[in-house]
Amino acid sequence: MITVDEALSLIAAKVGPLGSETIALADAAGRTLAEPLIARCDAPRQPLSAMDGYAVLERTTAAGKRLELIGESRAGRGFAGTVQPGQAVRIFTGARLPDGADYVVMQEYASRDGDHVTFTEGYGPAPHVRAVASDFAKGAELVPAGTRLGARAMVAAAAADVSEVCVARRPRVATFATGDELAPPGFAHLRPDAIPESVSFGVAAMVAQEGGTVVSRRTGADELDALIAAADAALDEADLVIVTGGASVGDRDFAKPMFAPHGLDLWFDKVAMKPGKPVWLGQARGTVVLGLPGNPTSAMVTGALFLRPILARLLGEAKAHPWRCLPLAAGLKATGTRETFTRARWDEDGLIPLDNQDSGAQAALLQADWLIRCPPDQAALAPGAMVTALRF
């Protein structure tokens, strides 16, 4: 059995980017850049005023001195002339600084009298001028490849003055829940022994959150022939198939056997962790196949630890898990022989392990905002101890 870190290294070694497509910038929010975004012009392209006020030549201007107003410069419509000593141009935020001017006096320090303006004491010393290329220069790499275009990155991307961007193709994901007992939510109560199929709903949400597209969702009873046929269809339509349940050692655990006739090449099978030990990963016909344990909490923990990096790799994102070092606000039990991921919630004083650590739990997932990572055979920890944790 391999360790969690070994499994993550295997994912990094085996899973790579899918390819790219060019799309309109307006459609690019949430997508991942496949190529760096290069600025097509300086920002600003011209010296601009950062305030509403008056553009002047600093060394010839002083409080109490009456200046002649010779025009107006507005954002998008600059003043065409040149400011001489003894003159001023009315200017607005974002407007081009007129030739000859090097300074803007805020209007709060000005009193206007027809075509003249006089400044009061106290303006400056800031010139309130944004110099050419003071934000970024033409040719600069504004947004690196591999960046997910969130709200802030979208501003930078648009500021590069491009209308289209080259982004990573969205991974097409097929989910496949196995188990005789599973019924679609809303129908489980109609059949004795049935339970609502809940895991694929969490998996699909995680896929969407991480930039993938769920192209199909299947639920299959534990009948191997039918599962083999359905696996064939899932492999055809997806870059990644996520099969849940049937991963363990039961007589009807068919998650791996259903892919075997399709040439399943297992990259790892079982990870020394709790919960989630039966998690496995491989490839069949060029499609990545991830097997998550059926227990809902185990599926979400292994999804957070392995599905997220798999999707990031398919998208060409170079990100590692953002482990944090945080204090415990309550005691933590000793761990067993496997690396352990304890579900916890955040309190203002630190992390509080949840009482319900059953890997089949579903309600407790709601409170489990953090995973505490502990090595095997770790003694119990007291409140105040620092632990490694990951946002869940």
Ligand SMILES: Nc1nc2c(c(=O)[nH]1)N[C@H]1C(S)=C(S)[C@@H](COP(=O)(O)OP(=O)(O)OC[C@H]3O[C@@H](n4cnc5c(N)ncnc54)[C@H](O)[C@@H]3O)O[C@H]1N2
């Ligand atoms: N003798 C052993 N038994 C088990 C072992 C073991 O090592 N030896 N491992 C245990 C561990 S750890 C886990 S985790 C589970 C996972 O097993 P499977 O992946 O084969 O999952 P299933 O048996 O199919 O289901 C487990 C549990 O989860 C429920 N389930 C399954 N799929 C869903 C779904 N889509 N939505 C909601 N709930 C689901 C299922 O009804 C079971 O209750 O095996 C242990 N056993």
Ligand code: MOO
């Ligand atoms: O690892 Mo299983 O996920 O402990 O229940």
